[in-house]
Amino acid sequence: MQKAAHQATIQTFLQTCRNHRLKITPQRVAIFKKLTGLGTHPTADEVYQMVKKDFSNISLDTVNRTLLTFAEIGVVDVVETFGGAKRFDPDVSNHHHFYCIQCGEIIDFKDPSYDDLSDPENLQHQFQIISKRVILKGFCNACLNHKSN
Amino acid sequence: MQKAAHQATIQTFLQTCRNHRLKITPQRVAIFKKLTGLGTHPTADEVYQMVKKDFSNISLDTVNRTLLTFAEIGVVDVVETFGGAKRFDPDVSNHHHFYCIQCGEIIDFKDPSYDDLSDPENLQHQFQIISKRVILKGFCNACLNHKSN
DNA sequence: GTGATTGCAAACCTTTTGCACGCCA
């Protein structure tokens, strides 16, 4: 639950924007603030619905473009999905994902033994590996409980 | 390269259809045959383009629905993507993926040390884990070569 | 001031749905 350690603060966010010559607009700040502390992996539309509460005339396009820009500068990650809309992860630290094949929820988890996987023999000489993530598939707690009812 | 071991033969495919009370139609057989031996992860439209050569009046809808049906009965997998169209994997055996963040290509690889990851402590009691896959991100060989040119 | 960014609208791509016809079991 040490979420703070995984996510950029507003100060580092502003600095990241400056480093990339990106203008600091109210829209970008509002979107960034909504993302901090989220434990979920919202779609652009979900972010739009959240931000709209504070910023009633923001457009979905802006949210979309902003999230893609954030992904380019490393403020968010685009996470793997199995069809449907793109999903964004405000937690860019090293972690892994559990995907529920029933409800589609993506659940973050940490596991030290997954964090130091070695580079595979047959790839490491020809490919440049930047990140490694383990994806588990199965049924989440909530869906298992529904089934038994 | 022992692809044959990883994919269903036409006989087991037909049996799988029967087991699931699915009718064996020329469209389904044609789609299945195009998928066997593929080392790639085509979209529905890519499969449609391939099958159309032999089956000129098949519709994209049928290909789409067939691939979803195949996923339900375990003949193909829906693989993780980072936005864009669904991609299907005819190889349903245990393997892992390298994702090139430049060209978007998904490259299969095998790695025995990745195959026996233990279930994570904090999830295994509440979640039912069905499969584990490692996703590497980075630059593939081809993209590295383009960059240096 | 000026170039990046925004909001709007339209276009585009992919997937889903409804329906009548046809074909497999």
Next chain:
DNA sequence: TGGCGTGCAAAAGGTTTGCAATCAC
């Protein structure tokens, strides 16, 4: 024969693009 599966068309959902007005620097 009966019902599943197909092809067509339309709709829906998500993303991208072009453009004029606006805003941050």
